[in-house]
Amino acid sequence: MKGRAMDYSSGWIMALRRIGQRMGILRPMQRLYRRVFRIDYEQAFDSALKNRVQAGDTVWDVGANIGHYAPQFADWTGPDGNVIAIEPSPSSLPELRAAVAGLANVTIKEVALSDENGTTEFFLSTEGASANEGLSKVGSDTGMVGHTVTVMRGEQLAVTHSPHVIKIDVEGFEFEVIEGLGTSLDDPRLHTIAVEVHFQTLARRGQAGAPARLVEMLDAAGFDVRWTDPSHLVATR
Secondary structure: OOOOOOOOOOHHHHHHHHHHHHHOOHHHHHHHHHHHOOOOOOHHHHHHHHHHOOOOOEEEEEOOOOOOOHHHHHHHHOOOOEEEEEOOOOOOHHHHHHHHOOOOOEEEEOOEEEOOOEEEEEEEEOOOOEEOOOOOOOOOOOOEEEEEEEEEEHHHHOOOOOOOEEEEOOOOOHHHHHHHOHHHHHOOOOOEEEEEOOHHHHHHOOOOOHHHHHHHHHHHOOOEEEEEEOOEEEEEO
């Protein structure tokens, strides 16, 4: 993990997160930190992504949601590139389809990437907001409705759509997505993995150590990992 200014998965920062969460002041702490260090949430992450996507690349938009990134990826990769927009939520799919309508280089996959193949319960808020917590009991609280969705390993998808860039935003299932890449994680064509890390959701799932394990896995695969802000990392090689 060469040259990173700050490792937000390190032990002492994770301890600060736990203290802030127990005291109910984690979010105010995060807002203060961003103001003090002039961190514009997601702007640095977006800029890092734009700098890495090249014309002709195949980009996986894992957790495409309603299509914030997919149209941008389609523009950045150009007509010779491909964007695989991966989104299982039935509430998000109509807006995603509308966002990429007419973009010939975008393909929507109505699946969730994970570390296994099969089906699982994807929990959806009755208010319409998705909660990609179907691989555990986290999303089974009152006000959540379960939907059965297909899950697959990224290693399987890579057989037909080998990625150059992968953007991941899956609400606390980042580690499973990375694990599911299997041998495709070592493919030299894959030069960038950009991840939004959902620390609190991971902690609720009993996986508070997952961010550090994720960084270790990317390090071991030969990526240089850096955090663009306290919630996003970009791994490059």
